Amino acid sequence: MEEKRRISCIVCPLSCEGEVSSKSGIVNAVTGFSCPRGEAYAREEVTAPKRMLTTTVRINGGKLPLLPVVSQQALPKDKIIPCARCLANLTIIAPIKEGEVVVANILNLGVDIIASRDINPV
Amino acid sequence: MxxxxxxxxxxxxxxxxxxxxxxxxxxxxxxxxxxxxxxxxxxxxxxxxxxxxxxxxxxxxxxxxxxxxxxxxxxxxxxxxxxxxxxxxxxxxxxxxxxxxxxxxxxxxxxxxxxxxxxxxxERTRGAIRTPGTRPAGVLTAGAAQRMVNMEGYLPGKKVVILGSGDIGLIMARRMALEGTRVEAVLEIMPYSNGLTRNVVQCLQDYNIPLYLAHTILKIHGKERITGVTCAKVDQNMKPIAGTEFYLECDCLLLSVGxxxxxxxxxxxxxxxxxxxxxxxxxxxxxxxxxxxxxxxxxxxxxxxxxxxxxxxxxxxxxxxxxxxxxxGAVNKVVAVTSADGVRTVVPQMINLHEGDTLPIRLYMRVGKTERNVKLAIMSGAQILLEKKLAVAKPGEMIVVEVPSDKLKTSDDKITVILKR
The missing domain is CATH 3.50.50.60 (FAD/NAD(P)-binding domain)
Incomplete structure (x- = not known):
């Protein structure tokens, strides 16, 4: 079945709004965007949308009770909530340095979750 | 010591x-x-x-x-x-x-x-926007909630309404949703969001959070704890339209109102x-x-x-x-910088030229409302010192223009930044 989706482009401040037509996951038309970068973004939004994940994990023995973390690369959009749930159950021990891996290869997606900052011990 | x-x-x-x-x-x-x-x-x-x-x-x-x-x-x-x-x-x-x-x-x-x-x-608070109603717990500014959630380890509510769709409000909508809070709605008094499109897409649309444009909160309900808010659509003058009121149940209201x-x-x-x-x-x-x-x-x-x-x-x-x-060095010329015609603010507001100044001067401006295909012009009286084409100018995005200092040496004592349609 032919499917049409309106996409607001986020590549630049122009914020073009265009349309992507696809059939069983195959894109056959992208219209309404004023540059190739916008078209590429819209295509990816329909076929394989990706998002960065930033959240926090509990940390014991540190100066703060929470450690902010970030995915090293973007994750598939539909895996953001499962990854956040996975991190919500985790407690780590201070100290930790910015850039250290908190969870390697989260949910077998090939992406590491790393610390966004240092947290020193109390 | x-x-x-x-x-x-x-x-x-x-x-x-x-x-x-x-x-x-x-x-x-x-x-x-x-x-x-x-x-x-x-x-x-x-x-x-x-x-x-x-x-x-x-x-x-x-x-x-x-x-x-x-x-x-x-x-x-x-x-x-x-x-x-x-x-x-x-x-x-x-x-x-x-x-x-x-x-x-x-x-x-x-x-x-x-x-x-x-x-x-x-942050501006409830007092700054004078929202009527009771004074229950659970009404916070978005930034205060951000600190609670991201640094202190507390979740300020399980069912939240957010007033204001600036970037902080949008970011907090996503953050609360990720932490398992139900985000009932984001309300915005203006007919558009002042946040980046990126944040509207990734913070609201991704989590199916409704954005009510041209809406505001008329009343806060609840005795000890907030229990809900009465919302309504507003007209062009930002006045509530009678008959459009509706109630949203919540245990937390976040304000992102400037x-x-x-x-x-x-x-x-x-x-x-x-x-x-x-x-x-x-x-x-x-x-x-x-x-x-x-x-x-x-x-x-x-x-x-x-x-x-x-x-x-x-x-x-x-x-x-x-x-x-x-x-x-000593100042040998003072040029006042003002804004008009669509440009709301400009910084610096003053240029003090010194002997031997050669560096260009960067002006940082904000427009009053979104406009497309305009020219930003820096005027010295009727003379145009500099012009820059803008495909789009948005209030949420600061515009930066560099003015060569020699142009200011010959300009009037006052220059004005304007938008030309």
């Missing part, structure tokens, strides 16, 4: 203050002091755990703590910068004596050759404030109307990119140092 006399004292250890300290040190200030009221440096960046910071400055997308971390390291690497944490500045006098208080030293005095205000801004530069210290001192930016009137060196007092970052005008805050801090740090060492 720290020295009591410093060349450059910076009030505020957020992005503006940190960049100012590094720049003061690199430009030859011998003793630099940063006074911060929080338990650590970094300012609000430490609670902004999302990414997207630093694309201009570091050419990569950092998280807020990541961006702060870079500057904190730079400060720590410079042995002539002293940092006082947990310290509140109570007053600043005209002869540059600072009275502060902290748990270690009690009340103490410090003297400076030059002072940089980098206190940032704070920021106010925090200028109590500067006001008390008699520093001139721009009525539109709510920050001090500064020149291109970020010097205020009082000699030796500088200002940078959100205390001057609310920025959308931290990269520009750091840039402003750098400018203030450099010239505060020059002032402390008596290296700023």
């Amino acid at each position: 720290y020295e009591q006399n410093f060349q450059v004292v910076i009030i505020g250890g957020g992005p503006a203050g940190l960049a100012a300290a590094v720049s003061a040190s690199d430009n030859g200030a011998e003793r630099v002091l940063v006074i911060e009221r929080d338990r650590e440096l970094g300012g609000i960046l430490q609670q902004c755990i999302h990414n997207g910071f630093g694309l201009h400055r570091f050419k990569e997308e950092l998280t807020g703590p990541g961006y702060a971390g870079r500057y904190i390291k730079m400060v720590q690497e410079r042995s002539n910068i002293t940092v006082l944490l947990d310290t509140m500045v109570l007053s600043v006098t005209e002869n540059k004596t600072i009275v502060g208080v902290n748990p270690q030293d009690g009340i103490f005095q410090i003297t400076a050759k030059a002072i940089i205000f980098a206190m940032g801004c704070r 920021l106010i530069p925090e200028n109590e210290l500067s006001r008390e001192l008699g520093i001139q404030i721009d009525g539109l930016t709510s920050g001090p009137i500064v020149d291109q060196l970020r010097q205020t109307n009082m000699a030796g007092f500088f200002a940078a970052g959100n205390v001057v005008h609310v920025h959308d990119l931290v990269d520009f805050v750091s840039e402003e801090g750098e400018i203030a740090g450099k010239y505060a140092t020059a002032y402390a060492k008596s290296e700023i």
Whole structure:
């Protein structure tokens, strides 16, 4: 079945709004965007949308009770909530340095979750 | 114990203050002091755990703590910068004596050759928008909730309504949703969101959070704890339309209704404030109307990119140092910078040209409403000094234009930035 989706482009401040037509996951038309970068973004939004994940994990023995973390690369959009749930159950021990891996290869997606900052011990 | 006399004292250890300290040190200030009221440096960046910071400055997308971390390291690497944490500045006098208080030293005095205000801004509260209703618990500003959720480990509610669709409101909608809170709605009084499209898409659409444009909250309900809000559509004059009211149940209301530069210290001192930016009137060196007092970052005008805050801090740090060492030359021409016709604010509001000035001067502007295919023009009387085509100009995105200093040497004593349709 032919499917049409309106996409607001986020590549630049122009914020073009265009349309992507696809059939069983195959894109056959992208219209309404004023540059190739916008078209590429819209295509990816329909076929394989990706998002960065930033959240926090509990940390014991540190100066703060929470450690902010970030995915090293973007994750598939539909895996953001499962990854956040996975991190919500985790407690780590201070100290930790910015850039250290908190969870390697989260949910077998090939992406590491790393610390966004240092947290020193109390 | 720290020295009591410093060349450059910076009030505020957020992005503006940190960049100012590094720049003061690199430009030859011998003793630099940063006074911060929080338990650590970094300012609000430490609670902004999302990414997207630093694309201009570091050419990569950092998280807020990541961006702060870079500057904190730079400060720590410079042995002539002293940092006082947990310290509140109570007053600043005209002869540059600072009275502060902290748990270690009690009340103490410090003297400076030059002072940089980098206190940032704070959020407008319920009082500022005069929302009627009861006074229950559970009504917070979005930034306060952000600190609770991202740093302190508390969730302020299970079912939340957010008023205001600026970037902080949008970011918090996603953050609360990720933590398992149900976000009932985001309401925006304007017919458009002032947040970045990116945030509307990734913070609301991704989580199926409804955005009600041209809507506001008429009443807050609840005795001990908030139980709900009455909402309504508004007309072009932002007046509620009778018959459009509806009720949303919630146990938490977050307000993201604007920021106010925090200028109590500067006001008390008699520093001139721009009525539109709510920050001090500064020149291109970020010097205020009082000699030796500088200002940078959100205390001057609310920025959308931290990269520009750091840039402003750098400018203030450099010239505060020059002032402390008596290296700023005599002013030989003063040009007032004003805005009109679609341009709402401009910083600096004043250009003091000195003998031998050759560096171009960057103007930072904000428009009043979204306009497409316009030209930004810098006028000296009827003469156009400079023109720049803009495919789109949005209130949420600061416009930066560089003016060559030789154009200002021949201009009128007043230049005006306008939009030409």
